Every structure is written in C-alpha cells, then in structure tokens.
Amino acid sequence: MTTGFIASQSVTFLTALALVTTLGMLAFRNVNLLLRAYGAQSMLLGVAAAVISLSPGRHHVLPVALITIAVKGLWIPYYLQKVIANVRMKRELDPAVSYQVSVLCGVGLVLLSYAAVEPFAAIDGFAARGFGLALAIMQLGLWLMVGRRKAVTQAIGLLVVENGLLAAAISTGFGMPMVVELGLAFDLLVAVVIIGMLIIRIRTAFSSMDTEHLNRLRG
C-alpha cells in the first residue's frame, strides 16, 4: 500500500459516511431529501477520490473527483429535483417494502457484504474495507430499486449502485483510467436525462409514477 496511513483512513471513513447516507436513503420518504442525500453521498465519494489524488503518483484521480462532485454531487440532484417539481411528487406513500423492514434488511445486507470481504482483510486491509463498504452501497442501491415503486426512487437506486462502483474503484484500484471514468460520467448524464424524460412520460400517460403500470404494456 503506497498511500499514507491518514489518507487511507480518511478514504475509508468518507466511504463509510457515504454508506450512512445510503442507509438514511432507505428510511427517507421525502424524495427531495432522498436527492439531497444522494448529492451528499456523491460529494463524500468525490472528496474521497480527491484525497486519493493527493498521494504521490495518483494525480490522475483528481479530474475524476472534480467530475464526480460537479456532475453527481450538484447537477444530477438539481436536474432530478426539477423533474419531480414538474411531476409534483413529494413523497412515496406506498413502497413495495415498508420503511422499517427496508432499513432492517439493509442492515442485514451490509453485514452480508462485510462478511463476504472478511477473508481478504488479512491480505490488504484497506482494499478489503473499501470494497466491503462499496459492496454494501451497491447492494443497498439495488435494494432501494427493489423496494420502491416510483420511477424516481428506482432511478436514484440505480445512481446509488453506480456510486458504489465508484467507491469500489477508488479503494481497490485507486480510480479507473481517465477515459473509462469520463465515459461513465457521460453515460450517467445521458441516462439521467432519459430517466427524467421517461418519468414525465409515465406521468402523462398513466397520471401516476408507479412503474407497476408498465406491466400492462406486455404484448
């Protein structure tokens, strides 16, 4: 491990805070709050990437950190907030899994992820911790997509999974190559715009954002 002790400790800690925001997202009903938590999570991961970039030989991570903060921390929450203001949705009243059960299952998923990386802790503690946390964030993102019915919250779940991938990349591989990262950020932008338009389309077609309605479209 070439990064200094303080750097690795603070990266692990920031990733852990990102995990805390993800657990919070499972408990939030208010979609605006959900988006703000997503923004905070992306900011934390962006700062973690910036800390990585400070250590010698890792300066290529800095643009990744800046892109993460600008796109995922600021622009995506802002854009989705405009979308939900457009469809006048404030909170999700009828999730597929109730909020309490959702949080408790989330705790189980986190412990499962920790247990999965435990064998690797002896080889590289920093990578194991980071990957455990990243795996937990990805699983919670998937769980968010499964447990909610509304298109916006499912979209946020997808974005959380992507953030988990970023967390895995910064703690195990010290960031992906610049090209991959740029491509990811651009893909994400396009995806969010399409999801935003899809949400508005679903809303105008069914006067609801419940993705269950799409089941009727089967041929």
Add this chain to the structure above:
Amino acid sequence: MKITSLTIASGLGPLLMVLAAPLVTGFIRKLKASLQNRPGAPVTQPYRDLLKFFNKEETVSETSSWVLRAVPYAVFGGTLAACMLVPVVTQNPAIGFAGDLIVLAYLLVLPRIFMALGGLDCGSAFGGMGSAREMMVSSIAEPALILALLTPAVAAKSTQAGEIVRAISANGWQSLSPGWALAFAALFLVALAECARVPVDNPATHLELTMIHEAMILEHSGKSLAVLEWGSWLKLTLFLTLLANMFFPYGLASEADAGSLIVSLALYAVKVGFLCIVIALVESSMAKLRLFRVPDFLGAAFALALLGLLAQGLVRIGL
C-alpha cells in the same frame, strides 16, 4: 482512593455542566432565532428565567399527592447522578468508580419515570397524554441509546467511560471507524428524541395538542418548575457531552495542570457549541414528525446503532 488535584478537577465537571446547562439552551434558542431572522432573547435569558421562577410562589393542585412535589428533585437528581459518570474536562468521570455507561443509561430512567408519574398525578387530560407519549418514545429510544453507547465500549473493551476515553485518545484517528460514525449518528438521533427536540417534540411551545415534554410539566410552577426546567436542560447538556466526549475525546486533560485544563475546557466548549449549531440547523430545517412516525425515526436510530455495534464487534475487518 487518593484525593489528587485530578480527582478534584474531574469532580468539578458535573458542576460545570449544571452551571452551563441554561447557557447551552440559551445558545440554541439564540441560534434558532437568528436562523429565523429574529433578534431573539439574549443567550443568558434561561438564567433570568430560572431566577424569576425561583422567586415565584408555588401552586400545587389539591388533588395531587407527594409524587408531584418529588418530581423536580427526582428529575434533577437522577440527571445529575448520570452527569457524574461522564468525563467532562478531564479523562475521568467525577465518580467513575461508582458505575459505567450502562448505569448511566439506567440512571436516566429515574427522571423519566417520575416525569411520567407527575404527568399522571394531577389527573389532567394533557398530563396523561404526555406521559403515555413519553413512555412510548422512551421505550424505543432506550435500546438505541444503549446500543449506541456500547459501540465505543466494544472498541475499547470496557464499559467504563474513563477507560473508553483513554482507549480512543490513545488510538488517535484510527478510532474513527465506520462503526463509530454509525453509532454517533444513532446517538445524535436518540439525543433529539430524549431531549424533546424538534423532529420528535417541539421545545418552543406550551400549547399544542402534540406536545410531549411540556404536557407533563404543565402542573408545575415556581421553584418546582425552575428545578424541573433546569433538569431538562441538564439532560440536553449531558447528551451533548456524551456525543462530544465519548466520540471525540481528543484533547481531554489527563493531568490536572492549568494549561491542559484550559485547552480541554476550550475544546469542550467548541465541541458542544458545534453540536448546538447542528441541533439549531436541524430544528430550523425540519418539521415535527407525526407521533406515529416517531417509531420510524427511532427505528432508524436503532438500525444504525445495531449495525455500528455488529460491525465493530462481530466482523473483524476493522470496519
């Protein structure tokens, strides 16, 4: 046990908390006022309130029993006893030999029971409602409180507050593990519920059907009210001290020389002041939850504390 200057300095901690409790409340009120673009009362207003209450005559309902008169003293005494188990400016609690963090959690039960009994004692409709709600909130908050306090205890392998503080200080920044962050978040949510702050209760109102804490103290007046209010403020200060010193014990004095005591005192003031700012921001930006949503709120605190404890205690990858 030898009486040293360190013992004396530790013993003065609870006294400091008692004296600073109205200031903490006044500071939060002032911050909230300035966030709402009001000038607000000066930060020393709670002291003036106490003085005013102490000079007023006390009225007690004829239908009430001794319980009502005992309530303020039980509340203040129980909370003060709990304060003695927390390190304030030195690494030792005032009477650390007498109990650990689990004793602290159970000492806080005494004020709660008496407060609820006092609410029921006069037979007023408001009081009974407040008591029922308080019992509901605290029955969910207590397990979360104990789990959150056990997380640093597991990390330090001791439930003695002094030992925990020394272990965390010795480990330095290595102690800032994810489990620690989860436990801190959980304890913060519990503190909001236990001290009747905004998402659970509204501390700024006397006349609202949804109130919890204020409903139980409606029947008190004069000196009783003063002692009772002071006890509640002390409880808030106690929780802020727990948050500040159990989770950020850096800089607490291990020796009783003037220099380290002053540094420690200044750091303590900064930590508590920062937590006050966070509480004021939360209270200004959130609406009070519906009563039946409070279990969800505390359930989240419980889940966070559970995860923190399990991650710290069971899974040995240092998370």
